[in-house]
Amino acid sequence: MESEYALKNLVPKLDDHNVAQIDNFLEKIECPESFRGLYHVVSYLENISTNHHEKFKEIFGIKGEVLGCFADINPDKWKIFSLDRLAKGWMSERPIYALIITLSKLDNDFFNKAALTFLKHFFSNEAKIKNVGREEVSVRAFRLFVTDRNADQSILDGDNSLLIAEQLQHYRHKLKGDKPRNHTLEGYVRDLEHFYRLDWKPKLNFQRIHKTKLRGSYWRNKVDRIEGSEDLYTFTLINKQINQFHVEGGLDSSEDYPSLTIVRHLPENKVKPKHERPDISIIRDSHKDKSRKLAIQKEVKKSHNLTACSSNILQPHELFYLTESLLQQRKKDILKTPVNVLQRVIFLTLFLGVDIDLIKTLKRIERKDSEGNGIFCDTDNWHLKFNISPTVKMGKHRTNSRLLKTKPYTTILLPDFFVTFLNLKDLAIGEKLLPLKGSTAVKDAIKQYLKTLNR
Secondary structure, three states, X not given: OHHHHHHHHHOOOOOHHHHHHHHHHHHHOOOOOOOOOHHHHHHHHHHHHHHOHHHHHHHHOOOHHHHHHHHOOOHHHHHHHOOOOOOOOHHHHXXXXXXXXXXXXXXXXXXXXXXXXXXXXXXXXXXXXXXXXXXXXXXXXXXXXXXXXXOOHHHHOXXXXXXXXXXXXXXXXXXXXXXXXXXXXXXXXXXXXXXHHOOOOOOOOOOOOOHHHOOOOEEEEEEEEOOOOOOEEEEEEOOOOOOHHHHHOOOOHHHOOOOOOEEEEOOOOOOOOHHHOOOHHXXXXXXXXXXXXXXXXXXXXXXOOOOOOOOOOOOHHHHHHHHHHHOOOOOOEEOOEEHHHHHHHHHHHHHHOOOHHHHHHOEEOOOOOOOOOEEEEEOOEEEEEEEOOOOOOOOHHHHOOXXXXXXXXXXXXXXXXXXXXXXXXXXXXXXXXXXXXXXHHHHHHHHHHHHHHOO
């Protein structure tokens, strides 16, 4: 009753005699309750009925002239009545309605005839098709086949369903010989062939097992004692259910056992003498365990600073604060060592990664092949020279003439801010870079400098 009320609201002048007929017609084509896109469906079917009058009446149960009542509809409903865009989900929920809207856009007399044959076969066997759940697959295959440019739609010409199925089968075998093969089109043809023959078969799901995996297998991480023995162990058997295919083939569950493998043989438990057994008090000494754990943590903390939040690593803001402090000019001394000297020592240890003992030996040299470590100027560029010492002992192969000879030293180009900060241009040849007296005094002065800086 609700659908008839909505239909009269759409077509106010519709007489009561045709309401029931049109209501059954709309239900057959899966028309939505909102009548969305019905204008294009009615126009298309009304056009078909003029050329295929008797066949149309046989399929839909009404004459094509009855559809003329939709020419005068409620103006408020025209916007949604005339929409030609498919709604989301119609391909699955309303496959017939979506198919008719798609065919209305093609406007081809050959497709119209093929569509009538398809719909006649569908409605004549609707119950069987829906019982096997093939309505969506069949309609989708027809819709995509007639709109595929690579498909030969002429094989759908005819009124005999079995004859069309034979033509589809022949066409499918022909497609298998194409190179490259169009597997998508083959799928459409296969689905249509089953549709016209109505010969669908239920899917058979069974697991194929290779011969090497037919018999049972064992866990590799679980061990069980062999029943009837005291010290023999083997891997635990995986209890896999035999599938129906092999049960029907005569395989019994008692046969599904692999060969037994002994993986552990426990020796006899011989009690050691008392003097060979460890003292329980030493093993369970909580103080020694605690000291051992603290020692391990201390060593790990010294050798590995894995996180950026470690207290042994300078944080970015701390490094920035230290760098700003090193660039400030100060004239006072700390423990009889000038502050500007301490600033340069800290600067060199940070950026060169060398210790104070090596910094003490740095001096200005004339050129790179001069003796000792130092700093030299080469065409307005300043370089740091270090002698290289081998890390391994040289063997007999050092006399090999094919080995490349290397220099006993290496040079590093210094940036401009090194030259400015360390006043390298004021140094004379042979003069030490920094006047340091002793390493211990310098280290104490640096500790005092950093302690003052941390306040």
